[in-house]
Amino acid sequence: MSKRHALIIGAGIGGLSTAAALERIGWSVAIYERAPASPRSGAGIVLAPNALAVLEQLGAAGKVRNRGARVGCAEILRQDGRPITAVPVQQQAQRYGTYSYLIHRETLQSVLAGQLERTAVHYGKQLVDLYQQGNEVTAVFADGTSACGQLLIGADGIHSAVRRKLPAAALPAGGDALRYAGFTALRGICTLGNLPYSSEEGGGFEAWGSGLRFGLSHLGEGRVFWFAALNAEAGGQHSPSSAKAALLARVQNWYEPVAQAVSATPEAVLLQHDIYDRAPLRCWSFGSVTLLGDAAHPMLPNLGQGGAQALEDAAQLAACLRERPGDVPAALAAYEAARIPRTSRIVRQSRRMGRVAQLENRLAVSLRNSVLRAMPSPLQLQQLDWLIGYRPAEFQEHLR
Numbered sequence: 001m002s003k004r005h006a007l008i009i010g011a012g013i014g015g016l017s018t019a020a021a022l023e024r025i026g027w028s029v030a031i032y033e034r035a036p037a038s039p040r041s042g043a044g045i046v047l048a049p050n051a052l053a054v055l056e057q058l059g060a061a062g063k064v065r066n067r068g069a070r071v072g073c074a075e076i077l078r079q080d081g082r083p084i085t086a087v088p089v090q091q092q093a094q095r096y097g098t099y100s101y102l103i104h105r106e107t108l109q110s111v112l113a114g115q116l117e118r119t120a121v122h123y124g125k126q127l128v129d130l131y132q133q134g135n136e137v138t139a140v141f142a143d144g145t146s147a148c149g150q151l152l153i154g155a156d157g158i159h160s161a162v163r164r165k166l167p168a169a170a171l172p173a174g175g176d177a178l179r180y181a182g183f184t185a186l187r188g189i190c191t192l193g194n195l196p197y198s199s200e201e202g203g204g205f206e207a208w209g210s211g212l213r214f215g216l217s218h219l220g221e222g223r224v225f226w227f228a229a230l231n232a233e234a235g236g237q238h239s240p241s242s243a244k245a246a247l248l249a250r251v252q253n254w255y256e257p258v259a260q261a262v263s264a265t266p267e268a269v270l271l272q273h274d275i276y277d278r279a280p281l282r283c284w285s286f287g288s289v290t291l292l293g294d295a296a297h298p299m300l301p302n303l304g305q306g307g308a309q310a311l312e313d314a315a316q317l318a319a320c321l322r323e324r325p326g327d328v329p330a331a332l333a334a335y336e337a338a339r340i341p342r343t344s345r346i347v348r349q350s351r352r353m354g355r356v357a358q359l360e361n362r363l364a365v366s367l368r369n370s371v372l373r374a375m376p377s378p379l380q381l382q383q384l385d386w387l388i389g390y391r392p393a394e395f396q397e398h399l400r
């Protein structure tokens with residue numbers, strides 16, 4: 001076995017992109033995924049310019065643009081379709097050299113998997129334990145097998161088993177419990193004619209009501225993706241047919257494509273998830289083990305940045321390992337020092353954004369809409385610059 005062998009736990013966006021980045025700096029990598037096979041379901045995911053900058057380094061940005069849909073329009077509307085504001089997507093595209101793209105998660109993961117040259121993805125491998133001895137780390141799986149390397153990366157999502165192994169000093173002061181967002185998300189994919197947004201332009205709208213937000217956008221390959229963020233008690237899961245009926249009842253008099261999109265969505269592809277995050281950690285690493293993506297910084301989806309931050313993590317981790325060959329703990333210390341402040345800020349900002357977007361009080365909703373309407377495009381651009389205009393770390397020699 002190579003003396004630079006990494007074990008990655010989880011084959012999501014974080015695990016796959018990290019494997020691709022580590023391969024490019026000369027590490028050998030193996031991914032261990034609990035699921036029996038690569039995913040066959042999922043929904044749309046927006047990739048902002050900061051995410052595309054990492055995909056560019058991985059050689060995957062062109063494929064994402066071909067198979068996804070550019071976001072050429074992003075309006076924020078009242079529930080009846082009257083405009084509140086529009087995200088200045090053209091100016092953003094000019095400033096950052098790319099539009100944002102919406103793509104099916106399954107497609108994104110298959111594009112990332114296609115970038116792997118030497119890494120095997122081992123399915124049906126659930127990590128249940130890990131231990132370290134000297135410079136070696138061993139992962140133990142539920143089927144009784146184990147694997148060993150010089151680095152273990154927990155890219156195992158919001159319920160991370162690797163995160164549970166962190167020392168107590170790493171945890172937030174108030175504990176590490178899941179924090180409910182106050183809303184549940186319904187997502188669907190369908191085909192829909194007569195949209196007011198052409199598929200060439202791409203994009204769509206978000207309609208903001210009281211305690212209910214509905215977004216719809218072209219997904220590429222002839223499909224439309226929609227989501228509804230609905231204020232609700234945690235745990236009130238319904239069957240797909242009752243969730244669909246309840247949502248249809250709520251959006252009866254909304255802007256026309258809303259009810260149409262929900263009606264046109266087969267129940268079999270309807271997803272419902274209560275939405276959670278966790279408070280930011282103080283540190284992510286211990287010895288030769290670290291966290292990445294949702295395992296490190298699960299965030300509410302209100303800024304559409306969870307996947308993008310996993311990609312940024314992957315680039316930063318590869319850059320730090322490349323700069324400190326032979327000293328994994330030092331590389332991990334540099335990695336988390338670079339990443340924790342930014343991802344913690346996004347976790348907090350996503351929470352704040354959720355409170356504003358999910359307001360219920362009609363007076364507060366009307367005040368919010370007036371403030372948004374009055375905000376000029378240059379200010380909107382400036383407010384998002386730190387987020388989507390961020391230049392991720394470069395990890396390949398020829399890009400420096």
Ligand SMILES: Cc1cc2nc3c(=O)[nH]c(=O)nc-3n(C[C@H](O)[C@H](O)[C@H](O)COP(=O)(O)OP(=O)(O)OC[C@H]3O[C@@H](n4cnc5c(N)ncnc54)[C@H](O)[C@@H]3O)c2cc1C
Nearest residue numbers: 010012013014034046127156157293294301304306307308
């Ligand atoms: C409603 C919603 C909308 C979103 N929209 C966007 C968006 O528009 N843009 C964006 O950038 N982000 C978005 N996100 C966030 C994004 O989906 C996540 O941040 C991203 O998928 C995190 O990737 P990950 O690889 O870190 O974790 P995951 O995708 O959760 O992958 C973790 C993997 O680890 C595996 N695993 C778990 N435990 C184990 C174990 N013990 N052993 C082995 N394997 C294990 C899991 O099966 C899974 O495959 C959204 C999230 C939600 C909920």
